[in-house]
Amino acid sequence: MAKIKKGDLVQVITGAKQDRGGDRGKQGKVLEVIDGGQRVVVEGVNYITKHNRIGQTQRGTKTGGIETYEAPIHISNVALVDPDSKKPTRVGFRVEEQVKDGVKKTVRVRVAKKSGKDI
Template sequence: MSKLHIKKGDIVYVNTGTDKGKTGRVVKVIIDKQRAIVEGLNMVSKHTKPNAKNPQGGIEKVEAPIHISNLNVVDPESGKPTRIGRKELNGKLVRYSKKTGKEIK
């Protein structure tokens, strides 16, 4: 399986869907399904039964995963979405912005 261009903690821009144009921080990456959960985006309603944590039960708003092909990493330098490349620096593979050429941590 190939490496993904998105990591946990990245600020990403949504290209398509109902949240198109919005940005958020990646909370979790699901590698085998090639999806990412972004903080505050792609909210869905989830019905929950009453339990010890939530004795009332009811409807909760939860973030749903978004396919990584619909996300672009935001360049920390320019603040705009960019594609990601990889290059070897001092024997390590680092990610860099295709727009500015700067390294992305």
Template sequence: MAKIKKGDLVQVIAGRDKGMQGHVLQVLTQSDRVIVEGVQRVKKHTKVGRTDRGAATGGIETVEAPIHISNVALVGPDKKPVRVGFRPVPVERNGKKKIMRERIGRRGGEEIEL
């Protein structure tokens, strides 16, 4: 189970955007990186073209670049960054007992919800 998931509110703890908060748009598991809304914005040059209706496309766009997952921390209920742990929770589904894991904040021990 991942400690940071799509849709989580995270805070940047290292890098040029240190201190900024934003929601995770995408998690890139292959390269251990995340794309955070409004963080690590870079200029991207794309080829200028035309659509069928005549509107111009391309040019210089500002997009979010991936940031390493170790440089972000999940934001807890008190709006401060927390480390993430897991707690086993017994769940009953279809008459069978199963143990699931829920994410908890290490500082207060409270459950972290999306």
């Protein structure tokens, strides 16, 4: 089971500080998890600029120019944010038995290590 999933609130824990133009300390929502769970794209973090060649579509509109978007960063450089304290926390798992329609099923639940609350 993955510790960080799409839609989670995470904080960047490595890199240059914000006063030096970096992203450390920024919080954002995970937009997607790629490369088999090794990289994440975080909203508002790690912006890059891409120059696209100017072209023309069938309708005659211009395409291309300069685009900025979020690039992926390694999953080890972000930490999940505890919903209570709004600070980065480590993630553990708790095994529970869930009964649904008379059938027992064992599930793992993500838990914040500091507060012990479900995430």
